[in-house]
Amino acid sequence: MKYIKRTLEKKIAEISKEYACLLLTGPRQVGKSTMLEHLMEGSGRNKVTLDDADERKLAKTDPALFLEVHPAPVLIDEVQYAPELFSYIKIRIDAGAAPGSFWLTGSQAFALMDLARESLAGRTAIVSMSALSQSELYGDAETSPFTVGLESSAAREKHLAPCSATQMYERIWRGAMPGHRSGKYTDRDVFYSSYIQTYINRDVTDMILGVDKLLYADFIRAAACRAGQMFNAHDIAQDVGISDDTAKRWLTVMEKSGIIFYLRPYSNDLLKRTVKTPKMYFFDTGLVAYLTKYSSPEILMNGALSGAILENYAVAEIMKTYYNAAKDCNLHYYRDKESNEIDLVIESDGELHPLEIKKSSSPGSELARAFKVLDKGSVPRGTGAILCLREKPTAIDRQVYIIPIWMI
Numbered sequence: 001m002k003y004i005k006r007t008l009e010k011k012i013a014e015i016s017k018e019y020a021c022l023l024l025t026g027p028r029q030v031g032k033s034t035m036l037e038h039l040m041e042g043s044g045r046n047k048v049t050l051d052d053a054d055e056r057k058l059a060k061t062d063p064a065l066f067l068e069v070h071p072a073p074v075l076i077d078e079v080q081y082a083p084e085l086f087s088y089i090k091i092r093i094d095a096g097a098a099p100g101s102f103w104l105t106g107s108q109a110f111a112l113m114d115l116a117r118e119s120l121a122g123r124t125a126i127v128s129m130s131a132l133s134q135s136e137l138y139g140d141a142e143t144s145p146f147t148v149g150l151e152s153s154a155a156r157e158k159h160l161a162p163c164s165a166t167q168m169y170e171r172i173w174r175g176a177m178p179g180h181r182s183g184k185y186t187d188r189d190v191f192y193s194s195y196i197q198t199y200i201n202r203d204v205t206d207m208i209l210g211v212d213k214l215l216y217a218d219f220i221r222a223a224a225c226r227a228g229q230m231f232n233a234h235d236i237a238q239d240v241g242i243s244d245d246t247a248k249r250w251l252t253v254m255e256k257s258g259i260i261f262y263l264r265p266y267s268n269d270l271l272k273r274t275v276k277t278p279k280m281y282f283f284d285t286g287l288v289a290y291l292t293k294y295s296s297p298e299i300l301m302n303g304a305l306s307g308a309i310l311e312n313y314a315v316a317e318i319m320k321t322y323y324n325a326a327k328d329c330n331l332h333y334y335r336d337k338e339s340n341e342i343d344l345v346i347e348s349d350g351e352l353h354p355l356e357i358k359k360s361s362s363p364g365s366e367l368a369r370a371f372k373v374l375d376k377g378s379v380p381r382g383t384g385a386i387l388c389l390r391e392k393p394t395a396i397d398r399q400v401y402i403i404p405i406w407m408i
Helices: 010-014 033-038 053-061 063-069 087-096 109-119 132-139 152-155 166-173 186-206 213-224 233-240 242-256 285-291 297-301 306-323 363-378
Strands: 021-027 045-048 076-077 102-106 124-128 260-265 279-281 331-335 341-348 351-357 384-388 395-399 400-404
Touching: 010 033, 010 124, 021 033, 021 260, 033 045, 033 076, 053 063, 053 087, 063 087, 087 102, 087 109, 109 166, 124 306, 132 166, 132 363, 152 400, 166 285, 166 297, 166 306, 186 213, 186 285, 186 400, 213 233, 213 242, 213 285, 233 242, 242 260, 279 306, 285 306, 297 306, 306 331, 306 341, 331 363, 351 363, 363 384, 363 400
Parallel strands: 021 102, 021 124, 045 076, 076 102, 260 331, 351 384, 384 400
Antiparallel strands: 260 279, 331 341, 341 351, 395 400
């Protein structure tokens, strides 16, 4: 097993010099604890995990004693199991705890962020972590947030490894979970099977009392079949025989757990005929490929899901570049009632940057035709791009670049 360098390492070091408390959130098994343990080597920092039933009991029943037994600087893993700790950490911060005193991790991001905002408002830095990015897996982990432009493309090219279309689908199929990609668990199918079982047994049962575990596993598979598509709870509900309301609640749990995320449709006062339905994506395409029963990258590349999963991969990789810089990510998609559609719209520095994602190595200018619909809005349209399977970047014109997906 090898340690894979994470882009967030530099940001964590910077934050720990300024904030007494750092809260690192993200889905289960994306490498939160592994990265922090790597960073704390030789530092004298203590580590305690609330996966340990005895430690969890102490943290919940006597938080003050827990913090005496585990003095700062300390890494507290899976802190969501003892929210009682937050108010006691606040007391120590207010009493003058040094920068970097408390490193906290947790896998229920939404609930944790709410707790931190209530108890530690202004006292903690909250950072999100996702699965490995392609920069971390195939480059030097030194990339910055994705932007559209020739200069930024040239900069990314120095830090990333090019690949062919076949190699791209191998990246998609293998996924980005550190446990598998580091070589710790070599059998991909066994790893993802165990991942799903652990997720349901630990996270889902905590959030849905009395849930039917087998039915929930079927539900996740049904959702995976619709990755990269417009959200439709009714269709997923019908596939597994549950009500629409139950499907919506279960999808909310998947979102809170960091399994899926949504892109909201872009609209403003001058673009009135836009749709309101979000699109649903998975953070890890390897999980999607496993759940949808694609047994090899080659079969996936030629399968019915190939276009949608490529889009899912590109969108997730763009989001990771922002997460890894601890920056907010203002992403949308566009679709109106005249069927004009843009896969991705990045709103940045007062401009809209439209992106189309295509399974093609030689996309034509017609793919950018829908970009012009944004000119009707109140926010000016900036440079756009077609993200595709081409091996080298080029341009259609000064307003539309062609950028290989491996360069995200």
